[in-house]
Structure formats: C-alpha cells, structure tokens
C-alpha cells in the first residue's frame with residue numbers, strides 16, 4: 284500500500300475529529316462526540332432545543348436536570364425507556380453514544396461519581412420496553428424522588 288492511501292483515512296479522521304469540541308472528547312461512554320452532536324441536532328433538539336432548555340409546555344428541560352435521574356432508583360432505566368430515546372431510529376451503539384453525550388453535555392454537575400456509562404447492550408435491552416402511557420406518572424415519581432434527595436442534603 285503506498286503512502287497516499289494511508290494519508291487519506293488519517294486526514295479524514297482529523298477532519299471529522301475537528302467537529303467535536305475539545306471538552307467533549309473525553310466523555311466516558313462517548314466514542315464519537317461529533318456523531319452524538321449531529322444525532323442530537325437531527326433527532327432530539329426539535330423538542331429539547333439546541334441548548335437542552337426544552338420549553339414550558341410539553342418538552343422538559345434537560346439542562347441542569349437530566350443527570351439527576353441517575354441519582355434515584357429507577358432513573359437510569361427511565362432514561363433508556365423514555366419514548367424519545369427508546370424509539371429513535373438509531374442503532375444501539377449510536378444511541379448509547381448519544382445518551383452518554385446528552386447527560387454530560389447538559390448536566391455534568393449532577394452525574395454521580397459512580398456513574399457507569401450506558402453500553403450499547405444496556406440501551407438495546409432498555410429500549411425494547413419503551414414507556415408508554417405510564418411515563419408521566421413514572422417521571423413524576425422520579426422527580427419527586429430527587430427533590431427529596433436534595434432537600435435531605437440541604438438539611
């Protein structure tokens with residue numbers, strides 16, 4: 284193989300890598316931050332907004348909130364089963380990449396130290412069982428749980 288053929292994929296990798304922000308390069312469980320950012324833009328931000336702020340009506344904000352779900356029992360499963368995540372037309376590995384990115388991108392301060400990134404296998408399992416009508420009640424129970432955790436911490 285001559286040197287030109289080696290230089291081509293290297294140049295391409297550098298080009299693609301340049302699309303991700305420096306602080307997104309080392310997020311645990313994110314093997315391709317550029318892909319995650321693009322997937323978020325195409326599949327998620329229509330509802331959750333580019334900055335994760337959501338709206339005041341039906342789409343919840345993720346900014347400064349979403350990782351709190353990881354602090355309450357059942358929250359980890361919820362994030363993989365919520366319909367916007369579970370039913371998106373992305374393969375499991377790209378979805379795991381995207382969910383790990385989303386959590387760190389929008390709410391890095393609440394990610395528990397013990398958090399193990401989602402794997403493609405775990406996301407694949409959770410999304411087989413998407414939440415349906417029960418999701419509002421499930422969500423409300425989890426949110427009440429983290430409100431309680433926080434008030435206990437401040438006492």
Ligand code: HEC
Pocket residue numbers: 323326327328329330331341342343344345349361362365366367368371381382385418419422
């Ligand atoms: C059609 C609008 C819509 C799209 C598209 C969408 N979501 Fe959501 N998302 C919601 C709503 C509404 C909820 C609240 C739970 C529910 O009722 O489904 C939610 C909840 C969530 C949650 C749980 C946090 C919470 O506060 O409930 C996460 C994480 C999430 N979405 C991530 C994503 C990701 C990642 C994508 C893209 C793959 C995505 N969503 C696409 C509307 C959307």
